[in-house]
Amino acid sequence: MDADRTSPPLKIYTGESLGPDPFDPHVLATRELMRCPEALRTDRELEPFTRSWFEEIELKRYTRQGDWLPRLLEFSRHRDESMVMIGPGIGTDAIQYERHGTDVTVGVTDGDPAEALRQNFSVRGRHVTAVHVDLDRMPFHSTSFDLAYINGLHPLSTDLPAVIHELFRVLKPGGK
Numbered sequence: 001m002d003a004d005r006t007s008p009p010l011k012i013y014t015g016e017s018l019g020p021d022p023f024d025p026h027v028l029a030t031r032e033l034m035r036c037p038e039a040l041r042t043d044r045e046l047e048p049f050t051r052s053w054f055e056e057i058e059l060k061r062y063t064r065q066g067d068w069l070p071r072l073l074e075f076s077r078h079r080d081e082s083m084v085m086i087g088p089g090i091g092t093d094a095i096q097y098e099r100h101g102t103d104v105t106v107g108v109t110d111g112d113p114a115e116a117l118r119q120n121f122s123v124r125g126r127h128v129t130a131v132h133v134d135l136d137r138m139p140f141h142s143t144s145f146d147l148a149y150i151n152g153l154h155p156l157s158t159d160l161p162a163v164i165h166e167l168f169r170v171l172k173p174g175g176k
Helices: 025-032 053-059 069-073 093-099 114-123 162-171
Strands: 082-085 101-107 129-132 147-150
Touching: 025 053, 025 093, 053 093, 082 093, 082 162, 093 101, 093 114, 101 114, 114 129, 114 162, 147 162
Parallel strands: 082 101, 082 147, 101 129
Antiparallel strands: none
């Protein structure tokens, strides 16, 4: 390594600034892949929002740096259970749960890419229930879900303790 070269400063993605368009396909892909929005675009650009684009993101999300995600999120361990998902991104994790028999309800906020989420499910022939939510008062009955999922990598523009309280409200006793 050349001693005169210095590495650029490390940028840590905090969710604060997503650039000019948070629904830009490149920004959505980098968020789903847990990379900073400034990540370089590759020469191999697939047509955004096509099945092959979503599948490539899925493949990259669960390999190399993300190979631990399927073990942690236990996609295959919740057949016939119900889940509310907050911060779905473009729905890569939601599809994994749905494939394994979990009944997924996605709580969509104004900051979520709802159309990209719907498109991801549509091009794969899958179904998702997406409900618009205010995170501090969700439109679900108490004790409605077996599981609650919140993706902290996607920015939440609200009071996190209030969101957690609301998630516990909609969880069934003994929910996870």
